[in-house]
Amino acid sequence: MEMQSAWIKWARAVEHQRVLARSMREFWTRETYEYVRWDNAGDTHDPLLKVQWRLKIKEPFPEQ
Numbered sequence: 387m388e389m390q391s392a393w394i395k396w397a398r399a400v401e402h403q404r405v406l407a408r409s410m411r412e413f414w415t416r417e418t419y420e421y422v423r424w425d426n427a428g429d430t431h432d433p434l435l436k437v438q439w440r441l442k443i444k445e446p447f448p449e450q
Contacts, residue, residue, distance in 0.1 A: 409448070418445040 425437040 409450075413448065416445065419443050 420442050422440045422442050423437065424440070425435065426432055427435060
């Protein structure tokens with residue numbers, strides 16, 4: 387009886403994993419983030435080029 391219970395729990399865990407994987411694939415196909423670039427390339431007086439990339443989160447990860 388205990389072995390049957392273990393297989394039922396394992397099957398439920400597999401189901402949870404599939405739901406989570408599908409949800410993550412759907413989340414990543416949306417444009418939930420973007421990179422914003424800043425630089426001082428237009429400043430001809432500064433001999434040092436400064437570049438900065440920032441990750442802008444448009445939609446945070448779901449709580450679940």
